[in-house]
Amino acid sequence: MSFDGRVALITGGSQGLGYAVASLLKKKGARGLALVGRDEVKGQAAAESLTGDGCRAVFVGADLYEPEAPAACLAAVDDAFGTVHAAINCAAKTDRGSVWDSTAELWDDMMALNVRAACLIAQESAKLMVREQVDGSIVLIGSVARHGGAPNLLPYAASKMALVAATRNMAFSLMRHHVRVNMVNPGWMDTPNEDLTQRRWEGATDGWLERAEAEQPWGKLIKPDEIAHTIVHLCSPESGMLTGQDFDWDQTIMGVGAELRPGPELGDRPPDPQP
Numbered sequence: 001m002s003f004d005g006r007v008a009l010i011t012g013g014s015q016g017l018g019y020a021v022a023s024l025l026k027k028k029g030a031r032g033l034a035l036v037g038r039d040e041v042k043g044q045a046a047a048e049s050l051t052g053d054g055c056r057a058v059f060v061g062a063d064l065y066e067p068e069a070p071a072a073c074l075a076a077v078d079d080a081f082g083t084v085h086a087a088i089n090c091a092a093k094t095d096r097g098s099v100w101d102s103t104a105e106l107w108d109d110m111m112a113l114n115v116r117a118a119c120l121i122a123q124e125s126a127k128l129m130v131r132e133q134v135d136g137s138i139v140l141i142g143s144v145a146r147h148g149g150a151p152n153l154l155p156y157a158a159s160k161m162a163l164v165a166a167t168r169n170m171a172f173s174l175m176r177h178h179v180r181v182n183m184v185n186p187g188w189m190d191t192p193n194e195d196l197t198q199r200r201w202e203g204a205t206d207g208w209l210e211r212a213e214a215e216q217p218w219g220k221l222i223k224p225d226e227i228a229h230t231i232v233h234l235c236s237p238e239s240g241m242l243t244g245q246d247f248d249w250d251q252t253i254m255g256v257g258a259e260l261r262p263g264p265e266l267g268d269r270p271p272d273p274q275p
Contacts, residue, residue, distance in 0.1 A: 001229075001236050004029035007081045008235065009073070011036040011064065011091035011121060014046035016191035017141065017231075018090035020224035022046070024232045025086075026055045032081040033057040036064070036073050036091070036121075056080075064091055065112050070120035074128055083132040086235035087125035088139045089118040093159075094193065096152040096201040107155050114159035119166050126170070126179050135178045137235045140167055142185040144250045152201070160185070164246050171244030180243035182234050187250025188212070190221040217251045 008025050012018035013035030022033050033050055035057060037043045043059035050057035060076045062069040077084050093113045097106045122138045129136030142160045143149075149157030163183055171181040188194075190209060198204035213220045227249050233239050248254060 001233055001238050002029055003086075003232065003236055005031050006085035007032035007034070007077070007083055008086040008088065009034040009036065009060075009077050009084055009121070009125060010088045011073075011117075013037060013088075013090065014039065014043040014059070016090070016193055017186070017189065017224045017227065018088070019046055020228040021088055021090065021231050022050055022057070024225075024228045025235070026050050026053070026057070028232060028236065030055050034060050034073075034077045034080065034084075036060045036062050038063055064117035064121075065109065067116070067120075070117060070124050073121065074124035078128060083134060084125055084128050084136070085134050086137045086139070087121055088141070088231060088235065089121055090141050091117065092141065094156060094197050097155050098152045099154055102155050110155040110159045111162070114156070115162045115166070118163060119170075122166075122170055122181065126174055126177070129179050130174075130177045135237065136180070137239070138170070138179065138181045139231050139234050140181070140183040141231075142183045142246060144185050144187045144248050144252075144254070146185055146246075147254055167246055168244050175241075175243055180234075180239070180241070182239075182243060183246035184227065184231055184234070185246055185248045185250070186222055186227055187248070187252070188216075188221050189227070190223055194221075222249065222251075 003025050008030055010018045010022050013022045014037045022035060031054060035043055035046055040061050047057040047059040058080050060073050062073050093110050095106060118140055125138055140163050142163050145153050145157040146160035146164055167181050167183040174181060198208055230249060
């Protein structure tokens with residue numbers, strides 16, 4: 001898997017999954033990385049840590065809730081590198097809301113960042129890819145919540161399901177230009193933002209991660225470094241003409257079994273076969 005001499009834009013690239021993707025892209029040969037975010041101190045530090053060994057990383061400050069921000073981001077990438085080969089959208093709002101308490105403001109914010117900004121970043125990236133006649137890849141980060149999600153994930157689940165249609169539509173529209181669009185749907189993942197989310201919305205206390213991981217089939221939550229390999233593969237030429245797909249990346253199989261996740265009894269060692 002190689003990304004030699006290529007340039008990538010990553011929203012939410014200064015921490016968590018976005019930073020893990022950027023780090024792996026550098027390891028795979030990226031010459032340019034544009035990290036998009038709102039926190040300038042954190043973003044500049046991330047860019048500095050990724051610069052070197054033939055790779056130049058820049059921080060692009062942007063508030064993606066603003067409609068004009070995606071176009072401004074791609075203009076900054078154009079100025080810095082003159083092209084882009086991959087765009088990965090890791091920025092997202094994960095606040096909670098159910099059918100009983102989701103406010104109009106929550107709906108607006110969720111759709112503005114999770115859907116509109118993601119699609120406009122993809123749109124502006126595609127324009128630059130086509131202008132420069134590169135074989136491009138766009139990866140949208142969805143969620144397994146796109147299947148419906150927990151009761152308190154109504155706006156979030158709806159926003160991620162909207163990205164499924166967007167992925168397929170853009171992939172179909174762009175394939176003649178050799179620009180591919182795919183979507184990865186992570187399950188429960190161990191990130192700094194997830195810790196904040198669990199404490200703010202789920203009442204989690206110290207030790208929540210260890211308790212949660214003990215209940216998982218693999219004995220842990222998804223780690224950003226693991227899923228980054230799938231995302232980087234989709235960005236690389238090795239993924240060929242694969243486009244228009246969305247992939248669940250989780251510790252369950254949707255639609256199988258009586259429970260969302262396999263119960264402990266299913267993890268017991270089976271009896272030895274009888275002779």
